[in-house]
Amino acid sequence: MKRKAFVKAAVASMLVGTTMVGCTGAAFRNAGHVGAIAPKQNPDRLTAQVEKALAERDGVRAVELAEAAVQAAPQDVRHRQLLGRAYVAAGRFNSAETALTDAMTLGNRDARTIITLALVEVALGKDRAARDLLTTHADIVPAADYGLAMAMAGDAPEGVRILSEVIHDPSATAQTRQNLAYAYALAGRWKDARMMAGFDLDPLAANERITLWAQNAAPGLSQQRVATLMGVAIDRADAGQPVALALAPAPVQMAQAAPVEQPVETASVETAPVETAAADPAPQSVVAEEAPAPAIQTFAAPARSAALRHAVAPARVQKAAFSPSGKGGSNWVVQLGAYDNAAIAKEKWYAMASRNSALANLPVVTSQITLNGATFSRLAVSGFDDRAEAAALCRAIQARRGKCFVRENAVDATPQRWALTTRARQYASR
Numbered sequence: 118m119k120r121k122a123f124v125k126a127a128v129a130s131m132l133v134g135t136t137m138v139g140c141t142g143a144a145f146r147n148a149g150h151v152g153a154i155a156p157k158q159n160p161d162r163l164t165a166q167v168e169k170a171l172a173e174r175d176g177v178r179a180v181e182l183a184e185a186a187v188q189a190a191p192q193d194v195r196h197r198q199l200l201g202r203a204y205v206a207a208g209r210f211n212s213a214e215t216a217l218t219d220a221m222t223l224g225n226r227d228a229r230t231i232i233t234l235a236l237v238e239v240a241l242g243k244d245r246a247a248r249d250l251l252t253t254h255a256d257i258v259p260a261a262d263y264g265l266a267m268a269m270a271g272d273a274p275e276g277v278r279i280l281s282e283v284i285h286d287p288s289a290t291a292q293t294r295q296n297l298a299y300a301y302a303l304a305g306r307w308k309d310a311r312m313m314a315g316f317d318l319d320p321l322a323a324n325e326r327i328t329l330w331a332q333n334a335a336p337g338l339s340q341q342r343v344a345t346l347m348g349v350a351i352d353r354a355d356a357g358q359p360v361a362l363a364l365a366p367a368p369v370q371m372a373q374a375a376p377v378e379q380p381v382e383t384a385s386v387e388t389a390p391v392e393t394a395a396a397d398p399a400p401q402s403v404v405a406e407e408a409p410a411p412a413i414q415t416f417a418a419p420a421r422s423a424a425l426r427h428a429v430a431p432a433r434v435q436k437a438a439f440s441p442s443g444k445g446g447s448n449w450v451v452q453l454g455a456y457d458n459a460a461i462a463k464e465k466w467y468a469m470a471s472r473n474s475a476l477a478n479l480p481v482v483t484s485q486i487t488l489n490g491a492t493f494s495r496l497a498v499s500g501f502d503d504r505a506e507a508a509a510l511c512r513a514i515q516a517r518r519g520k521c522f523v524r525e526n527a528v529d530a531t532p533q534r535w536a537l538t539t540r541a542r543q544y545a546s547r
Contacts, residue, residue, distance in 0.1 A: 160189040160196060167199050176207030176349065187216075187362050194223040197364070198230050205233060208344060209355040210240045219364040228258045235266055240343035244271035252515060256508030260524065265296045265411060273304035275522075278455075281488055282524050291317040292411075299411035302330040346411075441510055443479045443500035449507040450482060450497040450526045451514070459483060462496040463535060470537055473517070475510065477537050484527035499526060 163186035170179035183203040186196040201217035204210070217234040231254045238247040247270035255263060261283045268276025280297040283289060298313035307327065314323040333342045344351045453469060453476075456462045462483055470477040479498035486493050501507040504523060511521040 160186045160193065163189065164196065164199060167203060171202060171206055174206070174348075176203065179203035180207050180209070184359065184362060191362070191365065192223065194220050194225045197223060198225050198227065200358075200362075201230070201233065201237075204358070205237065205347065206349060208349040208352040210237050210340065210343070210351075211355050212358045213237045214241060215358040222364060226254070226257060228254075228262065231258055232262055232266055235270060236343060239270050240340045242339060244339075248272055252512070255511065255523070256505050260522075261293055261296060265300060268300035268303045273300055275520075276300040277304055277306070279522055282452075282486075282522075285486070296411045298326075299330065302327065302334070307331070441475070441479065441501055441506050445500050445502035445506060447501050447503050447507075448526045449501050449504045449523060450499045450530075451501075451507050451511050451521050452495055452497040452524055453514075453519075453521055455486065455493040455495045457493065459494045462494045463533075466496055466535060467537065469519070470535075473514070473519075475513070481533040481535050482526060482530040483533055484530040486527075495527070497524075497526070497530075 163182050167179050167182045167186065170176075170182060180200075180203045183196065183200040187193075187200050190196055197216055197220035201213050201220060204213035204216055214234065214237050217230055217237065220230055221234070231250060235247040235250045238244070238250065248267060251258060251263060251266055251270065258266070260279055264276045264279035264283060266276075267273075267279070277297065277300045280293070280300050284293050284297055294313055294316050298310045301307070301310035301313060310330070311323060311327050314326055318326065333345060340351060454462070454465055456465060466476075466481060476498055480500045482497050482499050484495045484497075486495055498510075501510070507523045511523055514521045
């Protein structure tokens with residue numbers, strides 16, 4: 118993906134479903150499950166009808182039509198993904214998990230599908246599975262979406278760190294700042310959340326938003342938080358996707374066919390919040406308003422080459438010992454940490470590089486960032502051919518329990534000529 122295109126995707130946010138403040142869940146009509154699958158119909162016509170039902174916020178009708186589409190074309194990845202969206206609209210999270218997982222099994226790697234499935238996992242109390250899914254596809258999901266989703270999936274500090282980077286891009290929007298405010302709230306940093314929310318809201322509206330977040334912050338309310346953000350009524354009688362729609366193995370072909378890349382869809386995705394730490398006391402009255410609310414947006418990604426598709430394969434098939442050449446000229450870097458000053462950053466680099474030869478062979482860059490009045494020295498490595506190569510290294514670091522994320526290099530970044538001399542190796546090993 119070209120860098121400019123990614124920046125636009127990374128800092129934009131789109132309201133999917135409803136705003137966080139003032140949604141009641143009544144917008145989707147949820148009258149129960151479809152008892153029987155309808156006779157086979159034209160799947161393309163059904164697809165258009167499903168989209169129409171979703172646009173009209175009729176979750177039950179969308180499910181009925183999407184189930185019929187999947188029955189008519191069970192191996193069509195588009196229909197499986199659409200069925201997952203319909204289940205979410207109807208508040209059927211168990212069914213949605215199955216349908217979206219089936220879509221990914223059939224080859225769907227749309228960022229929207231990944232985020233929706235991750236948030237459904239959160240609603241089902243599977244935070245670890247949600248984080249693993251996001252980490253595996255970190256090179257597909259836009260940074261702003263990834264940051265908020267990780268915060269909602271239980272790693273609020275990581276979400277705050279990534280979103281703190283994203284909001285400094287010149288094209289960052291009010292929605293991106295509200296995403297960061299919500300990530301602060303999920304991390305239990307209520308003062309920071311109030312301050313960030315106040316950048317785009319008047320004091321009363323900001324306080325009302327914080328109050329609503331605090332009311333939904335108690336442990337065990339993850340499903341309610343998801344439903345509230347999506348504006349859906351939870352279907353607690355959801356027994357799962359009908360057995361008749363279970364994904365069967367694709368029929369074996371006698372002749373090998375040329376692979377066909379699934380088209381990337383461009384419609385919006387449904388979003389959800391996640392479990393948080395207990396909140397500080399907040400006012401108890403909530404008034405609905407129309408200001409920007411935390412939400413996740415995904416955009417259609419451009420077609421990728423075979424080499425890039427290989428580079429962004431799931432982490433479980435990547436080699437943990439991945440080592441780039443360090444000679445690439447792209448603007449992508451892997452940030453390893455942010456420290457109080459450059460001396461500490463240098464010390465940390467020696468410690469990390471002494472344990473990881475891949476880091477020791479990469480160019481080091483440092484830059485400064487100011488957050489809440491405090492200045493930090495950011496430590497990163499560069500020399501990658503593209504973002505996919507940087508993301509592959511970051512996955513390898515994370516596989517060894519390290520922390521990192523991929524971003525574009527800062528304009529004021531300073532190249533460093535650090536090297537692991539014998540003395541440095543001895544120092545780092547102490």
